[in-house]
Amino acid sequence: MTRPRFAGDRLPLSWSLLLAVLGGVLAVLAFPRFNLWPMAILSVAVLNVSMTGQRARSGALLGFVYGLAFFVPLLQWTGIYVGAFPWLLLAVTEAVYFAAMGAALPALLRLRGGPFWAACLFVLQEAVRGRWPFGGFPWARLAFSQANSPLRWFAVVGGAPLVTFLVALSGAGLAAAVVRGYERRWRPALGGLAIVVLVPLIALLLPAVAVPSPSKPTQGATIAVIQGSTPDRGLEFNARRRQVLDNHVNQTMALADDIDAGKVARPEIVFWPENSSDIDPLQNSDAGTEIQEAANAVGAPILVGAILDGPGPTHIQNVGILWSPQTGPGETYTKRHPVPFAEYIPFRSIAQRVSSKVNLVQNDMVAGGGDGLMTTGPFPFGDVICFEVAYDGLVRSSVKAGAQMLVIQTNNATFGHTAESYQQLAMSQLRAVETQRPVVQVSTVGVSAVIDAKGNIVDRSGALFTPARLVDSISLNSTQTISTRLGVLPEVLISLCAIGAIGYVLITARRRKMIPGPISIADQTGDRSISV
Structure with missing residues (x-):
């Protein structure tokens, strides 16, 4: 009896569908709260095995099923307080990108060097998904599952796109080892296995060879983080805006008491x-007075997360305000990427027909500009607000402008006791490694944390929806990593490789149709096991 060859005798579609579901579930396990980062590699491997020998149509179906099995459980937090429809709609939308990737993946796996082209395709998929439409939704990139993995060090060289590429390459290499080993084609099987072994070994060497040495002696700074918590869980916390502000003022006053008692050092910034102030403190004198008293008591400037009214009557702005104990409100940063359908409603009249929940967003948030750098505090830092941490360019712009550390201001109250805050924390950890900057994530309800340049959490808050105060020393850095200097270039080059491979496959297929009679794709790919 002859052994079935994956490339020529593909798996039955029912088995491939089961593998696609399994691959999606394994991908979920790679992300917080599970944090089993090797599952990301195994997930890609299982997906690639399911795709082996498939055609474009069945590949698209398998990609879509994989995407559903991945995004439906991973994004469950999006429907906690607004119902299942928006959650499932988002999950289905994200799965469509995997369907498009799946349509091309089988053909790319048939090319010589298939694991490389498959990994490039993963990066292309994330690049498109993170930009279109409405600025994209780059949540759940493979790179963001690697915050505690040795592979995170590749971010120093090529940012999140390079990490995604090498996770996908490792998974594709593992799949090649399994498939070619099953076919007893030992040479390509060993090549796939070599990828799986070499990628983490190279990653372990990167801290010594790729992390830049500081251009000048490292400067230390003491910072404080205030997590005031909110009175209610869910969307209604905004209805008690004053209590949210009071909570953060009270925690800051408690910090001032600890400073005066000598329990903690006085921070240079809070x-x-x-x-933390959904009452516009520039318009409401009571709110402004409270914040000023807190800054005076702690004796340090406070970066306040505030919602400001305007510029139009139905507009608001999401702003970080640097509030000085001497001069009051000063430098500001306005969120550059408001979240569509959460902070502003595109096509409002149409969206209202789909779900009445859009009426909860009464005022549309207006995007700001600039690079996020704040320079009037004790040291230059980059301000990143909430989901902006997922966008490479927004984070990188602050560092290129001169930020010596990053702060991620976020509000996770609308997602309850879910994994959302922990998933965001993993992104902050990767950004610390990528930029070689300390990163502070400060949340209304948790998780708040201080992260060093290695991506390690050195201090963090406790249970969600509980107040917390953190006081820590951080090491500032002004040296730019290779990733920061290269910017978007690695992602562009890797994506162009995928586009080139797709183009090659399409041109080859067209030529085949123009030549009468059956031919072997081996003429084009060198894979003797594939014929048409």
């Missing part, structure tokens, strides 16, 4: 989260 960080409050996004939405």
